[in-house]
Amino acid sequence: MSRAIKNRDRAPLEPAQSAETHDNETLHLAAEELSVTKRAVETGRVRISTQTRERDVLVDENLACERVEIERVPVGQKIEKTPDVREDGDTTIIPVVEEVLAVERYLMLKEEIRIRRVRTIERHQEKVTLRHQEAVVTRQETGTNDPGAIAASGLGKTKPKPK
Numbered sequence: 837m838s839r840a841i842k843n844r845d846r847a848p849l850e851p852a853q854s855a856e857t858h859d860n861e862t863l864h865l866a867a868e869e870l871s872v873t874k875r876a877v878e879t880g881r882v883r884i885s886t887q888t889r890e891r892d893v894l895v896d897e898n899l900a901c902e903r904v905e906i907e908r909v910p911v912g913q914k915i916e917k918t919p920d921v922r923e924d925g926d927t928t929i930i931p932v933v934e935e936v937l938a939v940e941r942y943l944m945l946k947e948e949i950r951i952r953r954v955r956t957i958e959r960h961q962e963k964v965t966l967r968h969q970e971a972v973v974t975r976q977e978t979g980t981n982d983p984g985a986i987a988a989s990g991l992g993k994t995k996p997k998p999k
Contacts, residue, residue, distance in 0.1 A: 881976040886969045899960045905952050913945045927952040 919931040930949045935941065 878978055880978050883974045883976065885972050885974075887972055888967050888969050890965050890967050892963050892965055894961060895964055896959070896961050898957050900955065900957055902953060902955050905954055907950045907952070908947055909950060910947045911945045915943045915945045918943065919945070 915933070918933050921931070922929050928951045930951070931945060932947050932949060933943050934946045936944045
């Protein structure tokens with residue numbers, strides 16, 4: 837009885853000749869094994885530092901400013917009770933009263949103080965200095981014992997960014 841056994845390469849193998857009967861045939865097969873390991877290899881070191889740069893920019897903005905104008909308006913009018921503080925547009929009117937002694941007593945509206953808000957806008961320009969930082973990466977050869985350097989493996993090598 838003859839059997840053909842195929843290995844992974846699909847090449848037929850012939851049974852080994854034996855002094856035994858054909859019922860107990862022995863096949864000698866070859867097998868390979870693979871063992872994969874990884875290890876870190878230092879290919880260099882890098883030093884990263886930052887540099888601060890400055891640039892001048894022109895700030896051009898509108899600034900709002902508010903001031904008040906006070907106007908005293910004499911009234912001289914006889915009244916029955918003290919008027920409330922009131923607003924007329926952007927003007928606040930505060931009544932000022934006094935008691936006048938005569939044969940009779942009455943309230944006299946002596947004056948009103950009018951406070952008006954005046955808003956102005958002026959253009960303001962000023963030069964200011966802004967700072968920004970850049971990272972500088974310097975690659976060093978293997979074998980330097982710089983404690984401030986960071987070990988780099990051969991994977992993901994980068995070049996310094998051009999300025």
